[in-house]
Amino acid sequence: MKIPAIQIKKLRKLTGIGIMDCKEALINSNGNLDKAINFLRKKGENIATKRSFLEVKEGALHSSINDDQTFGVIIGLSCETDFLSKNKNFLDFLSTLSKISLLYHTKKKFLSSLYRGRTIQDLIIEKMGVVGEKMELKIFERIESPFVTGYIHNNRKIATLVGFSNHTKGINKTMARDISMHITAMNPIAIDEKEIPDSIVEKEKEIISYQVEKENKPSDIKKKIILGKVRKFILENTLLNQKFIKDNKITIREYMNKFNKNLKVQIYKRITFP
Incomplete structure (x- = not known):
């Protein structure tokens, strides 16, 4: 072939x-x-377990959170060149769209909504005529929780929103932002062991089993090795069990417990620009 x-x-x-x-x-x-x-x-190559195989296109992400921090939206606007994706005019336009996006729950309603007499989709088309490149709203993600915070990587290709169980009076905002930064950097698959999809665990178990079966060891030892490696995989890829990027002596769960033992991460969205 x-x-x-x-x-x-x-x-x-x-x-x-x-x-x-x-x-x-x-x-x-x-x-x-x-x-x-x-x-x-x-074959044993060290490759990340979760990746998007979509066609890579240029563009940027932006997120906005409402005033009382109970919901937030991430939007992503594509374009044709890396040069435009870093252009101030493009990023200012994206920022304006991001603030408007807070008023809507879906991408479809957002694009058809009116802003100063024109739809958002029409505004994007008009901007295409100005910049001379095709542009498209590729991403619209919204989360709601008692408290929402977020983080955008400085290249504007990765953005994270995190929803916590307590409102502003029961949460340390520095801690919340640290967790947003951690998710952005470490890309956990799920919040904890209960939420990691069975399909991902089974696929990982298949790969580990294939690698271990080649080793010259008794079958009972191989089973223990497989179970141990699968357990390690789960711990390293679930948010609450990951080592905190600012202090690898403690887990995210332990870091949160320093501030509030009853606090929970309810939801998060980590978006990479495809």
């Missing part, structure tokens, strides 16, 4: 693995990126 060079380049960009290994993985997976990732991981 002949694999297009652009497909190999895409897999290499997603994984950081060498060209020949990427080519081999794609041949073995009939060009399927997801299966190619699993093929590489079974």
Whole structure:
């Protein structure tokens, strides 16, 4: 099977693995990126377990939170060039759209809503005529909780919103922002063990089993190794069990307990610009 060079380049960009290994993985997976990732991981390559395989496009993210911090919205606006995605005029326009987005619950309603006599979609089209590039609202994510905070990475390609169980009087805002930053940096799969999807655990168990089966050890020892590695995977990829990025001697759960043992993370959205 002949694999297009652009497909190999895409897999290499997603994984950081060498060209020949990427080519081999794609041949073995009939060009399927997801299966190619699993093929590489079974070979023992150290690749992140959760990635978006959407076409990479230029653009930027912006988030806004309402005044009493009970809900927030992340929007993402695509464009054709990296140059425009960093342009002040583009980012100011995105910021304006972000503030308006707080009034709506869905992308569809937001795009069809009126702002100064024109729909948001019409405003985007008009802006396209000014900048000379195709633009599209690619992302609209909203969360609600008693307290919501967020963080945007300085490259504006990653944005996070986090919802906590207590309102402003029962929460330390510095701690809440730290957790938003942690999620942005560490990309947990779920809040805790209960919320991690079974499909992800099973896929990881399959990969670990494949690796361990090649070892020359008794079957009972292999089973213990597999269980231990799966447990480690769950702990390293669930928010409350992850080591806090500012102090790796404690977990996020322990960090939160320093401020309020009854506080819970109810929901989070970590968005990367596709």
